[in-house]
Amino acid sequence: MFSERVFALKNVRLVYTKKGRLRFVSHLDMNRFMSRVIKRSRLPVWYTEGFNPHAYITFALPLSLGFESEYEILDIKLVDDNFDIAKIPDILNGICGEYINFFDVFEPTLKTGLIAAASYEISFDDGGEIFDKLSDFLKQDSIICSKKTKKGDIKQLDIAQKIKNMKIEQSDNNTVLHLTLPSGSEENLNPELLITAFYEANQKEYYCYNVLRTAVLDKEGKLFR
Amino acid sequence: MDEKKFEQLLLTVQKPGRYAGGEINSIIKDKEQVSVRFAFCFPDSYEVGMSHLGMKILYSLFNSKEDIWCERVFAPWPDFEKVMRDNSIPLFALESRDPIKDFDIIGFTLQYELSYSNILNMLSLAGVPLRSKDRDSLLPLVVAGGPCTCNAEPLADFVDVFFLGEGEKVDLEFIELYKEFKKNGKSKSEFLKAAAQIEGVYVPSLYDVSYNADGTVCAVTPKDDAPFPIRKRIEENLDETFYPESFVVPLIEIVHDRAVQEIFRGCIRGCRFCQAGFIYRPVREKSVETINRQAKALCLSTGYDEISLSSLSTSDYSCIEPLLNDMLDWTKEEKISLSLPSLRIDNFSEELLQKISSVRKSGLTFAPEAGTQRLRDVINKNITEEEILSSCRTAFKGGYTSVKLYFMMGLPTETDEDIKGIADLAQKIVDEFYHLENRPKGKSVNVSISVANFVPKPHTPFQFHPQITKEEMARKQQYLKDCIHTKKISFSYHENRTSFLEGVFARGDRRLGSVIEAAHKKGCKFDGWDEFFELDKWLEAFIECGIDPHFYANRERSYNEINPWDHLDYCVSKEFLISQNELAKGAITTPHCRKKCSVCGANVFGKGVCFEKR
Numbered sequence A: 001m002f003s004e005r006v007f008a009l010k011n012v013r014l015v016y017t018k019k020g021r022l023r024f025v026s027h028l029d030m031n032r033f034m035s036r037v038i039k040r041s042r043l044p045v046w047y048t049e050g051f052n053p054h055a056y057i058t059f060a061l062p063l064s065l066g067f068e069s070e071y072e073i074l075d076i077k078l079v080d081d082n083f084d085i086a087k088i089p090d091i092l093n094g095i096c097g098e099y100i101n102f103f104d105v106f107e108p109t110l111k112t113g114l115i116a117a118a119s120y121e122i123s124f125d126d127g128g129e130i131f132d133k134l135s136d137f138l139k140q141d142s143i144i145c146s147k148k149t150k151k152g153d154i155k156q157l158d159i160a161q162k163i164k165n166m167k168i169e170q171s172d173n174n175t176v177l178h179l180t181l182p183s184g185s186e187e188n189l190n191p192e193l194l195i196t197a198f199y200e201a202n203q204k205e206y207y208c209y210n211v212l213r214t215a216v217l218d219k220e221g222k223l224f225r
Numbered sequence B: 001m002d003e004k005k006f007e008q009l010l011l012t013v014q015k016p017g018r019y020a021g022g023e024i025n026s027i028i029k030d031k032e033q034v035s036v037r038f039a040f041c042f043p044d045s046y047e048v049g050m051s052h053l054g055m056k057i058l059y060s061l062f063n064s065k066e067d068i069w070c071e072r073v074f075a076p077w078p079d080f081e082k083v084m085r086d087n088s089i090p091l092f093a094l095e096s097r098d099p100i101k102d103f104d105i106i107g108f109t110l111q112y113e114l115s116y117s118n119i120l121n122m123l124s125l126a127g128v129p130l131r132s133k134d135r136d137s138l139l140p141l142v143v144a145g146g147p148c149t150c151n152a153e154p155l156a157d158f159v160d161v162f163f164l165g166e167g168e169k170v171d172l173e174f175i176e177l178y179k180e181f182k183k184n185g186k187s188k189s190e191f192l193k194a195a196a197q198i199e200g201v202y203v204p205s206l207y208d209v210s211y212n213a214d215g216t217v218c219a220v221t222p223k224d225d226a227p228f229p230i231r232k233r234i235e236e237n238l239d240e241t242f243y244p245e246s247f248v249v250p251l252i253e254i255v256h257d258r259a260v261q262e263i264f265r266g267c268i269r270g271c272r273f274c275q276a277g278f279i280y281r282p283v284r285e286k287s288v289e290t291i292n293r294q295a296k297a298l299c300l301s302t303g304y305d306e307i308s309l310s311s312l313s314t315s316d317y318s319c320i321e322p323l324l325n326d327m328l329d330w331t332k333e334e335k336i337s338l339s340l341p342s343l344r345i346d347n348f349s350e351e352l353l354q355k356i357s358s359v360r361k362s363g364l365t366f367a368p369e370a371g372t373q374r375l376r377d378v379i380n381k382n383i384t385e386e387e388i389l390s391s392c393r394t395a396f397k398g399g400y401t402s403v404k405l406y407f408m409m410g411l412p413t414e415t416d417e418d419i420k421g422i423a424d425l426a427q428k429i430v431d432e433f434y435h436l437e438n439r440p441k442g443k444s445v446n447v448s449i450s451v452a453n454f455v456p457k458p459h460t461p462f463q464f465h466p467q468i469t470k471e472e473m474a475r476k477q478q479y480l481k482d483c484i485h486t487k488k489i490s491f492s493y494h495e496n497r498t499s500f501l502e503g504v505f506a507r508g509d510r511r512l513g514s515v516i517e518a519a520h521k522k523g524c525k526f527d528g529w530d531e532f533f534e535l536d537k538w539l540e541a542f543i544e545c546g547i548d549p550h551f552y553a554n555r556e557r558s559y560n561e562i563n564p565w566d567h568l569d570y571c572v573s574k575e576f577l578i579s580q581n582e583l584a585k586g587a588i589t590t591p592h593c594r595k596k597c598s599v600c601g602a603n604v605f606g607k608g609v610c611f612e613k614r
Ligand code: SF4
Pocket: B281, B282, B283, B593, B596, B597, B598, B599, B600, B601, B602, B603, B609, B610, B611
């Protein structure tokens, strides 16, 4: 007789950082990248059935091309219940190269549909030039952004009330903006919308910026796990 | 350039992953610790270049040496080229992002003639003088290898050194010598003279070419003790030849994104139009054991879930059954899919067929190349109509409903009868389907015909033939279209204008250098891509340089004429090519190397199929 356990799959959630040159890998390409990493790792992951079996992997929240991240979530399923999951990050880090670093592993507590927000750190290469303007811009009662709808039309959206945990810092070379925006399946706001709106409103010189996702949060504003 | 600024610019172009680097298995070394930096340039897009096996082999081979750092460079897509030029970003290598003009060696691989303008464009983007004579110092040297070096002449003004034949040994010997000369502070000309003595190294500047009044080559004269002719190099024992244990795994989707296992080099067949069939002689195989070992290592190090076998004709591997048996077993276990390009399965055992059917998913394809048996005999393509029809019958019974057929047009001795034969053959396959009692129910059949333009290539028996004109090609295409009377047959063909240019360069000489440069100055690039190809600009360039392109492409060449490539010795004798061409005229076939040796000349290497027991 087979025991039930043989067929029980163990859900495992991995958290990693994605930086540097890997920023240029789109979400779709990332899927292929991680499938290959998982394949090379020879971890006892569950493979889909069928003609072309492939390792089952899911990313909790897509990351825009060009963004870096300190909190990317990857879910896998293990077929071996006894596998010591604490070992997984090291195994994967040995394969991924310097731009990806797995730093946490656990059994998921929440379904990915319960992701509610994400926090970002946006640093502008402005020599501190835009600090005042950006502060004023963000203090407005209404901040109108243009957002493309799924149908492809442009919609005007006031996002002033949706920005949380905002903080602006100024250093010698940079202006750094911290903020949290709604994210996930219910509502998704890309920080690019805000940056574009700001640049348009100011019609000033364009400065390079870098977007770093620092956290993914649940409804209570706690780190999503 | 500042890294941040650079990465911001990347975000403004399509597919920044092409230029980002950082792929798994790409190799980073400390530039202070290496003595030679090699920029391996593929003169086409990242997606095309990264799919190329030869580049993967040499990249890994060079980097296996501690004191060489080999990096990859591809032709930037025009959108990024604009960004580079606007921001004064010189062409850089993907790994270090350092400008390649500071490298020791800039190496191009020449896979097709239509990439020549990209080579010039890449040199210009790099900020390196285009012409060899305008580069005085030892570094950077500009070198090139790959199949097109078998007539390297059109690029002779730009490239310092060509490698003939297989690169593994000659490249390393060359780099070794370079290291020594660099250390001793020697000049470029001293180095080139010495390098020319390495077998397989062709230094075009050490040969003077004179021309007759009618424009043909009068003589090629070596200087400074340079060898004559220059003989190609081969790997003698493929089981001992270096093969990469890992591939750089691209981060974006490329043309062929999978592990590739080479199983042999060369081809026993000797199809008379096929350059690869002659310049890679003789056939040398890897053992079943080597193939399995290398293939496993590759899958392990890349995480690829697909592997394909690479050779000119998989079915001709002498131990194909045992090989497939082994490979099908372990790939299934590892959940890796094995793809078997164009495999003839006629005489496989029932058991093996069973196993294959569980993995085979690619469509049914044949390459009859010509529409009538007579013309197939002319080109020495030994596949009969009955073979094709019976394979189709079997496949239809097995549930297949579409067949793809590859042909060529413009072959020597071809008549309209042969063109009509293409449509007739396709029609017979359609009929075959409807005559079958237990054909797939409720389905219709689709036969697609893909017709390429025949381009006569150097070192083949057809090197003497004129290429037919663009106009004649268009007429034949139209005629074929008119011969097709059903929607069940679909028909696609190649762009005639690009084939014409390909034909000019394939059999061109050194005087074409000025044309390539003029076309480059007019902005020609990515000529192999229909969306960028501009024949008008090329024609203007020919006129400006006072050169008639038809002289190269559309002229019959006599057997006594000295061809621009005759001093490049690929070990298939001109006498053999002539006798093959004569046989072709009489539609007489030649048996393949395993049936009978036809004494082509390739046995000088003392290895390979020439010495198998028959
Ligand atoms: S020498 Fe004979 S066996 Fe060897 S490649 Fe030539 S024809 Fe084939």
